[in-house]
Amino acid sequence: MLLPHVTTADLLRYHNNLQRIGFDSYLWKHGTDGVIAATAIPCTFTSATGAFVVTEVDVWDDTDPRIVVNIPSRGIYAATITAATTITISAIPALQPVVNVNTNQAYNYDTIAVGTSLAWSIGGWEEKILMAYIDILTRLRIRKIDPGSISDSDPAYNPAIIFKALELIFTSQIEADGDLWTVLANRYYYKYEEQLKIIIPETSGLASPAFKTWERTS
Numbered sequence: 662m663l664l665p666h667v668t669t670a671d672l673l674r675y676h677n678n679l680q681r682i683g684f685d686s687y688l689w690k691h692g693t694d695g696v697i698a699a700t701a702i703p704c705t706f707t708s709a710t711g712a713f714v715v716t717e718v719d720v721w722d723d724t725d726p727r728i729v730v731n732i733p734s735r736g737i738y739a740a741t742i743t744a745a746t747t748i749t750i751s752a753i754p755a756l757q758p759v760v761n762v763n764t765n766q767a768y769n770y771d772t773i774a775v776g777t778s779l780a781w782s783i784g785g786w787e788e789k790i791l792m793a794y795i796d797i798l799t800r801l802r803i804r805k806i807d808p809g810s811i812s813d814s815d816p817a818y819n820p821a822i823i824f825k826a827l828e829l830i831f832t833s834q835i836e837a838d839g840d841l842w843t844v845l846a847n848r849y850y851y852k853y854e855e856q857l858k859i860i861i862p863e864t865s866g867l868a869s870p871a872f873k874t875w876e877r878t879s
Contacts, residue, residue, distance in 0.1 A: 662764040663801075663811040665794035666733045667822045669785030672830075675823055679786075679830070688728075688784040695732060695779035702738065702771045703751035706730065708781065711746045729753065731787040733780050734813075735773060736760070737794070740783055748783070756791060763798035765809035786830055793825035800857060817862050824853035 669689055673679055696707045730740040730750055738750035738757075752758075758768040797818055798808045811818075828849035834842040 662766075662809045662813055663798070663815060663818060664733065664736060664813040665731075665790060665797075665818075665822050666814065666816065667790050667793075667819050667826065668731050668733060668780075668782035669787060669790070670782065671819070671823055672786055672790075672826060676827055679827075689782070690784060691780075691782040693778060693780045695781040696777050697732075697735070697750075697773060697775050697779065700773060700775060702773050703749050704773065705743075705747060706732070706740075706750045706781070707747050709746055711748070711783075713742045713748055713783070714745050728784050729787045729791065730781055730783045731785075731790060734776065735779070737787060737791045753791070756795060759795055760798065763795070763802060763808055765807060786826060789826045789829045789833075790822060792829055793822045796825055797821060811862055815862055817860050821853055821856040821860060824849045824856055828853055 668691065670691060690711065690713065692708050692710050694708050694710055697704060698707075699705065728740050728742075729737055730748060731737045732750075737753070739753045741749045741751070743749055752771060760766075761768050761770040801808050801811075828846050831842045831846035831849065835846065836842065
């Protein structure tokens, strides 16, 4: 199924002053050494370099709603910090069933693949990326495209997820109509809508053209 291979790092690459104008840097950690040893969530996710409970300001409050972990090759999960190098990942109660149903899984689907050397991003803007991902899944359904039939590594949807996440971030910052946040939110809204019109799946069967034939009459 299509997975969101976008993290906070991708948002910062695209909008390079995002961190300065609206991002709590101490609430973001990332790495490439994640390990999943179990085959179902909830389960333990470890990282030797995680330092999950150490931040620049204070011990991380794991009740903060922004603390979710994005594992691009697996998905986005709720995170409970249990040790400096260990967290427990679990389904996000209000949102995971929506993802599962939209990707043709049971609403309580909890299977996960084991793995090592997994990229991960915790905190940051991962929850906005999740909301953008869900919006993409919904829009695909409206267009009669099954997200479950798209390769999980198809990169064609990444720009759209980035634009939608940035739109959501700047929308959440709006203080008055017409302020800078409004302008930025509108800019990325139109970029997102434009991207949706031109997306062509690249690594799935959906990339194959459909042909229609007509009977020739004399």
